[in-house]
Amino acid sequence: MTEFELGRFPSLFVRVKGSNSRIREYRALVDPAYEYCIVPKGDAYVFGHPEVAFQHETVGPPNARTLMTAGGFSKTVVFEVEAVEIGGLSFEKVEFAAIDLPQEVGFEAVIGQSLLKHAVINLDWKKRLLGLTKAS
Amino acid sequence: MSGGQPQGGNEPEELTLEQIAGKYKSRWVAILVTARDGNSQPTKGRVVGQDVDRFRLRSGLMKYPDICIFYTGEAPYPMLL
Numbered sequence: 001m002t003e004f005e006l007g008r009f010p011s012l013f014v015r016v017k018g019s020n021s022r023i024r025e026y027r028a029l030v031d032p033a034y035e036y037c038i039v040p041k042g043d044a045y046v047f048g049h050p051e052v053a054f055q056h057e058t059v060g061p062p063n064a065r066t067l068m069t070a071g072g073f074s075k076t077v078v079f080e081v082e083a084v085e086i087g088g089l090s091f092e093k094v095e096f097a098a099i100d101l102p103q104e105v106g107f108e109a110v111i112g113q114s115l116l117k118h119a120v121i122n123l124d125w126k127k128r129l130l131g132l133t134k135a136s
Numbered sequence: 137m138s139g140g141q142p143q144g145g146n147e148p149e150e151l152t153l154e155q156i157a158g159k160y161k162s163r164w165v166a167i168l169v170t171a172r173d174g175n176s177q178p179t180k181g182r183v184v185g186q187d188v189d190r191f192r193l194r195s196g197l198m199k200y201p202d203i204c205i206f207y208t209g210e211a212p213y214p215m216l217l
Contacts, residue, residue, distance in 0.1 A: 002175055008210065013177045025169070025178070025204035031217070042194050070217050087175040103164075103190055105215060106207040 002087040006128040015085040018047030026109035034112030036097040044098035148182040162209030164190040
């Protein structure tokens with residue numbers, strides 16, 4: 001189990017490698033309430049998904065999805081990245097949704113169920129530790 | 137406030153993440169990571185961009201194939217996402 005110190009929120013640095021081998025690293029929120037991992041729309045473009053900019057209400061791209069957020073419904077694209085590296089762990093072929101979280105939140109990436117379903121997480125609030133390992 | 141490249145010499149100086157947070161308070165920063173801890177978490181880097189607006193920051197980052205972006209501040213209110 002790889003352990004990370006908890007800050008105010010369960011968060012850690014993650015490296016996301018797109019299918020075009022471009023890498024973006026974020027301090028990401030870890031939240032199993034999110035069914036998808038999240039990166040900003042601009043980085044979905046960087047990862048080779050220009051369809052993020054094409055979100056016509058009736059004829060969106062085939063990977064368009066409607067999601068429910070705390071702020072209401074959101075229509076965006078869902079795509080697969082090559083890998084996500086967290087500490088010494090690597091998770092391949094993880095689905096991400098392209099969503100721009102409010103800047104005030106201070107996070108622009110979230111690690112959600114599309115990755116966590118392949119992991120075991122341990123939150124120890126008293127010791128301020130987040131443990132993570134790959135599920136067998 | 138202006139964004140983009142930090143002022144100074146040709147190559148940005150190597151700073152710890154704590155130094156970066158102190159120098160660029162409550163800003164989005166883009167760093168080239170130069171050191172990591174045992175958990176592969178960044179500990180040092182060279183700041184190649186910083187801005188109060190993360191969308192504006194990104195306009196200068198397309199050329200980097202591998203870059204780390206984070207906010208140096210804290211959410212100002214209790215958070216419910």
